[in-house]
Structure formats: structure tokens, C-alpha cells
Amino acid sequence: MSRHGRAVAAPGRDLRAGFRHDRGDGGAVVPQGLLKAARKSGQLNLSGRELSEVPQMVWRINLDLPEEANQNHSFNASERWWEQTDLTKLIISNNKLQSLSDDLRLLPALTILDMHDNLLTSLPCAIGELENLQKLNVSHNKLNILPEELTKLRNLKGLFLQYNELTCIPEGFGQLHRLEDLDLSNNRLTAVPASFSSLSNLMRLNLASNQMKNLPAEITRIKKLKHLDCTSNYLETIPSELACMESLELLYLRRNKLRFLPEFPSCILLKELHVGENQIEMLGAEHLQHLQSIHVLDLRDNKLKSIPDEITLLQALERLDLTNNDISSLPHTLGNLPRLQFLALEGNPLRTIRRELLNKGTQEVLKYLRSKIKADTANQNDTPTETAMTLPSQSRVNTHAMMTLKLLDYSEKQTALIPEEVFDAVGSNAITSINFSKNHLNEIPKRNNLLASLPEEMEALTKLQTINLSFNRFKTFPSVLYRLRTLETILLSNNQVGSVDPVQLKQMDRLATLDLQNNDLLHIPPELGNCVSLRTLLLEGNPFRIPRAAILAKGTDAVLEYLRDRIPT
Incomplete structure (x- = not known):
């Protein structure tokens, strides 16, 4: 026996x-x-x-x-x-x-x-007895109600209920004090409980594609909330307290009925603001003056007629989407935004920028705007003066050094900006060294298009949060970046990167944005789905076959979930 x-x-x-x-x-x-x-x-x-x-x-x-215990043979250890x-x-x-x-x-x-x-329509009450449960995924079912017992799961950190038929949430949800990630998107919610204010560890809340007309002010008391997604609801206003959530980094309000952009008096950490597809008519200085950490500003498909000069306050801005508005002209100072890499203007009745110029891309548009600043300055002074954008003569660029030493030398010019014409002079020469010493540069020029590797000494940059390596010649993901655990944004588009290491990326627990568009990735490792800190993952323009374009179009969360499901067990 x-x-x-x-x-x-x-x-x-x-x-x-x-x-x-x-x-x-x-x-x-x-x-x-x-x-x-x-x-x-x-x-x-x-x-x-x-x-x-x-x-x-x-x-x-x-x-x-x-x-196997019933088999007539002995067991090894x-x-x-x-x-x-x-x-x-x-x-x-x-x-x-x-x-x-x-x-x-x-x-x-x-x-x-x-x-x-x-095809689940409900959950058993006994689920409340799983006191060790940390992650519960019941997404893509037919739930129309949640048992009160669900609120007993005090160790729960991730709860995924998207794509169900829920119309309400138990008031006791506020008892889930350890909850960090809550996804309620694509349900039929008209409101969320005020008790959400007690979710003291919640960092990501997704309420997209529901039927809410307003948000309770209590939601603004979630002190650690970094990512709030309210896309595709019926919001006409949002609580003014939302602007005071100092931990908020990503805010999605697309496809609602907003007529005004909220004012952000103290959101010094806000990095992405998505308010496209609303009914916003006016953008003023008061809306921009405190968004100095913003990286992405999405204003597409609204009713904006102009952009204020105060747009230049957004010194960290990398992506600005103004598609399909009523804008007839742009402030020339927009060309001076130091980090702007993507500017979308299609669908506006612009009078001063020709369509063929728009078709040449962001950098050409910004170059044009900077040239207009120069013209404006010259007109004001009645006499033309040389600026940093003056076309450099061949004597100012050492072409012999480029051809024989593979050196681009633009040193001792006392300039704060390397003219784009300097890079144009490179032509087809293969450059291996750059000398920009003895100038007044306050950042690395963005248009070098020459880098193929990074020095290991960069590991000493222990506070680096953002790095932009787009439009260069990297064939591999720079290994030193894996060791920079403070990085939050890596822009590596338009290179020749063939692979990434998902295990090392997962250890970069602050990494929120990873742009790998237009590289040579033949395979996306399923383990990349474990990088749950990623809020923006851009993979378009690579030759891989899986995930398909339809999956990519659903956004970062859908891509990560798809990849996780393909991890071998």
C-alpha cells in the first residue's frame, strides 16, 4: 500500500x-x-x-x-x-x-x-482564498461582474481585466494595497470607485475604451501613479487636481471630448502627454510653462489654430504631433528645440511651408525654421550678420583631413551649434574620428550619423536618463547601455541593430521608452515581453515576420502580452 x-x-x-x-x-x-x-x-x-x-x-x-507512484519501479532522487x-x-x-x-x-x-x-462570465468566490496570488490575468473573457472576495487578495501586484464586459468595480478594491498594475481597459465602466485613492502602490492604471464621462477627484490621490490611460472615453473635463500629481509620467487622454488642455502647475515629471483626437481649440503659455520634462506631446486631430512662442520652453521635447489641426503658421523659434526628432504637420493649412519641404522630413523643416530666425534677425538689424548657420567655406572644414585621416575637424570655432552644412560636407567619406573641441557646445550634435560604437567609459554616467542614438551606424545594441540602469529612454531608430538581449533589458527596471524602428531585427525574442517597465516599444520598419503588423498596431501593451504568451515553458 x-x-x-x-x-x-x-x-x-x-x-x-x-x-x-x-x-x-x-x-x-x-x-x-x-x-x-x-x-x-x-x-x-x-x-x-x-x-x-x-x-x-x-x-x-x-x-x-x-x-507514476503506481509504477513498479524504483525512483531516483x-x-x-x-x-x-x-x-x-x-x-x-x-x-x-x-x-x-x-x-x-x-x-x-x-x-x-x-x-x-x-469564455468566463464570472469568477468563483473561492478565488479570495488564494492569499499568495501576485498576478491574476483574466483579460479577454466575458466577465460582467467581479466577486467581492477578489478584494481579499492582499498580495496582488498585477490585475489584468481588459476586454471583458464589466459595468462596475467593487468598492473594496481600495484594499488591494500592494497592487502596482491595474488594467480595466475595453470594458463598459461608467465610473471607478472613490476607494481607488487607497491604492497606495499603484503605478499603472489603464481605463481606456470605457464609457466614463468624468474621473473622480479621488483618483488624483494615488501618490505613486506614473501611467494613467483614459483613451477612448467620453471625458469632457478632467479634475484640476490631476495636474498636481507629481509622480505622473505618462498621461493618455486621446479620443475623448476635451475642449481645453489641462494646466500643469507642478507636474515636473510628466514625460508624455497624449491629447490627440479631442476638440481642443487653444494652446496657451499657461499650458506649457511647467512641462519642461515633456518628451512626447500629441495634439493631433484637434482644432488648434496656432502654436504659441512658448513652445520653446519644452527643451526636452522629442516628438510633437500636430497632424490635422487648423494651424496656418508656426513660430520660427520651434526650430531651436534642441531634442526635437519628430514633427508631424500633415493636414494643416500651412501657408509659409511648402508641401515639398514638409515631405523632406522633420530635420529639413527645422532647418528651414532656423533659417527664418536668421532672416528675421537680419531684417531687425538692417545689416546681415554671420550666425552659426552660415554656410561654412571649404577653408572652415578640413576636407584633406576627412579624406586622408577620416577625421571631421570643426574645432576652435567658439560656436554653440555645429552647422548642418559641416555634416553635409562629409559626403561619402567614411569618418572614424570627430574633433569638436574648444567650442561652446552644450549637447552632443544630433546629426552626426557616424557612430558605430560607444566607449565603455560611459558606464560612469550613473544618472543618465535619456540617450538618443538615432540615425547612426550601430550594428549591435551598445552593450554599455545595459549597465546604465538609470536610463528611462533609449532612442536607437534608423540604425542596423540586429538583436537585443531581453534578459539584460529586463534588469533595466526604469526603462520606459525603447525605439528600435528601422533596424535589422530579424527576430524579436519572446522574453522581451517580460520587460514590464516598457510603456513605449517601437519596432516598426524591421524585417522580422512575428509579431505581425496588426499586433504592432495595437500598441506596446498588446505587443508585450503577445510576446509573453510565446515564451517557452
């Missing part, structure tokens, strides 16, 4: 029986070998097995005598079933489950429960 009182099988029983596909409850097929492996690893993946219900053997995996590991991770996604048994309480050690893409 076994320790559970079961008779040991008679001699001659088929020793392979424990590894066959045995049928559980409801005709479900679960390989015994998979269950055996799960007892060792504590992880069980039953994704995509056409399950209409979870077999009883799964719920009782740590209780019942395993099949690695096969001692009585030394099994409690199941901590269960994936039953991409099946046909319509309900779950209360027997899930028999897996109290679970820390991860993934049930996305099923």
Missing part, C-alpha cells in the same frame, strides 16, 4: 501509462508527463488545449497520489514524487472555459494565475 492507502499496481503494468494523454473530467486531455514535470517545477501551462473545463486532476495535483513542489504558476489561457470550480482553493500556493482568452 502507498502512504495514501492505494494499492500498488501489479507487476507487468505498462510503465509508459503515466506519460500517455489521459482523459480527465469533461473529456479534457492532459498529459501525465506534463503533470509530473509540474510537480517538480511548480509551473503548469495548459494554454491552447481546447479545454471546456479544468480537469479535477489539475486542482488536486498536489493532493492525489501521482500516476529526481523522481521522488513525495518531494514535489507546490504549484505556484498555472496558465490555462486560450481555452474554452466558461466557468471555474471552487476547487481552485486547493492550490493555495499559486502566485500567478493566467486565464486570458476564455
